[in-house]
Amino acid sequence: MWTRLTPIAVLAMLALGPAAAQMAPPANDSGLRAQRQPYDIHSFGAFRMLILQGDFTPKVKLKEAMANHPTTGMGAVADARGEITIYDGKLIVSYGKEAPPHPAAETEPAALLATATAKAWQTITVDHDVAPDDIDGFLSQMAGAHGLNAEGPFPFQIRGTLASYAMHVNAAPTNGPHGMGQPIAVTRESKGDAIAGMVAGIYVSRDLIGIVTHGGTRTHSHWLAPDFSATAHLDRWGLKAGAALMLPKP
Numbered sequence: 202m203w204t205r206l207t208p209i210a211v212l213a214m215l216a217l218g219p220a221a222a223q224m225a226p227p228a229n230d231s232g233l234r235a236q237r238q239p240y241d242i243h244s245f246g247a248f249r250m251l252i253l254q255g256d257f258t259p260k261v262k263l264k265e266a267m268a269n270h271p272t273t274g275m276g277a278v279a280d281a282r283g284e285i286t287i288y289d290g291k292l293i294v295s296y297g298k299e300a301p302p303h304p305a306a307e308t309e310p311a312a313l314l315a316t317a318t319a320k321a322w323q324t325i326t327v328d329h330d331v332a333p334d335d336i337d338g339f340l341s342q343m344a345g346a347h348g349l350n351a352e353g354p355f356p357f358q359i360r361g362t363l364a365s366y367a368m369h370v371n372a373a374p375t376n377g378p379h380g381m382g383q384p385i386a387v388t389r390e391s392k393g394d395a396i397a398g399m400v401a402g403i404y405v406s407r408d409l410i411g412i413v414t415h416g417g418t419r420t421h422s423h424w425l426a427p428d429f430s431a432t433a434h435l436d437r438w439g440l441k442a443g444a445a446l447m448l449p450k451p
Contacts, residue, residue, distance in 0.1 A: 240449060241269070242354050242403065242413075245276070246313040248421075249411045255379035257281045257386070259310030266314055267292055267307060273356040273401050275423040275434070276314030281374040281386035285311055286423040286432040288358060288401045293425060295432045297372020297389045315403055315413045315421055317356035319449035323347060331440040333365050337419045339440075340404050348451030352406055353419065359400035361444025367392040368424050368433040391433065395441065399425040 245266070250256035259279040266274070267287075274287030283296035294306040325347060331339045345351030369388035377384065402422035405413045414421045422435040 240354070240356055241271070241318040242315070242356070243269070243271075243317075244315045244409070244413045245311060247412045248313065248415055251277070251313060251385055252415075253380055255281075255374060255385065257312040257374055259312065261311050261314055262307075263292060263294075263309050263311060263314075264307040266311070266316055269316070270318065271316035272319050273358060273403065274314060274316035275401055275403070275421055276311045277371055277434075279310040279312045281312070281371045283309075283372075284370050284423065284432055284434050285309070285314060286401050286425050287316060288399055288425050288429075291429060293429055293432045295370050297370045297387070317354075317403055319356055321450040322358070322447040323450045325446045325448065327361065327440055327442055327444040327446055329442050330364065333437045333439040336422075336438065336440065337404070340402075340420065340446075343446060344404065344448060347448055349448060353404045354406045354409060354413075355449055356403050357400075358402070358447040359440070359444055360447075362395055362397050362441040363400070363424065363435075364395050364439035364441050366396055366424070366438040367436045368438070369436060370433050396424070398427050400435065400438070401425060 246256070246260040257277065257280050263285065270290060271287050272290050274285070276285040278285060278294060283294055286293045292306050294309060296303055325343055340357060341351045344353070344355055349355050367390070369390045371386045372389050373387040375384045375387055400422050402420050403413055404420050410416055410419065422438065423432055424435050425432045
């Protein structure tokens with residue numbers, strides 16, 4: 202499924218928005234970057250620092266983050282070595298380089314991590330295919346139609362089949378220049394027309410763009426294999442009709 206290791210560049214469509222720049226904390230702030238209610242949304246580190254400075258330094262130990270019992274989360278392992286996903290409270294870590302041994306997942310430090318907690322879910326059956334360019338709008342519309350603030354932030358989970366997807370797992374730092382248009386990390390990439398599995402994600406309010414998400418998108422989403430054996434950061438993805446979308450109960 203996975204292709205060769207390759208540097209992943211920041212596309213023009215992922216340019217940092219003004220809201221992210223206005224909210225951006227100091228570059229040397231390695232602690233909690235944002236906290237939002239409801240859903241106890243926490244963010245450690247900031248996407249903008251990965252993009253602009255290649256900052257994959259540790260921000261939080263996963264054991265510490267999991268002690269708050271988040272139901273949903275996604276992030277990157279320190280030193281650009283892998284991807285982190287939390288789905289229904291289960292922690293999964295995948296690495297770009299498969300050579301063992303890898304430490305226990307909870308002992309790993311995260312360079313970036315966003316978590317959220319939903320006390321209960323409502324399940325909505327997706328009744329039509331959703332194109333990749335329409336995912337953000339679809340999630341916002343579904344949230345507004347089911348008692349949530351359509352502007353976010355809110356966590357979501359999905360079970361079903363993704364369409365027109367591209368995803369990656371970090372493998373190593375580039376050890377090169379950083380900034381807009383430069384590679385963020387060396388990654389192991391995969392793309393295809395359809396893949397089954399789950400999605401863990403957070404749809405953010407505008408002030409969290411560039412912190413929890415890439416600039417230019419409202420969602421930070423990770424794919425998870427049906428057997429929980431692997432996970433990856435979703436760069437682009439659509440959704441097939443029949444999928445189950447889970448949103449917090451209001």
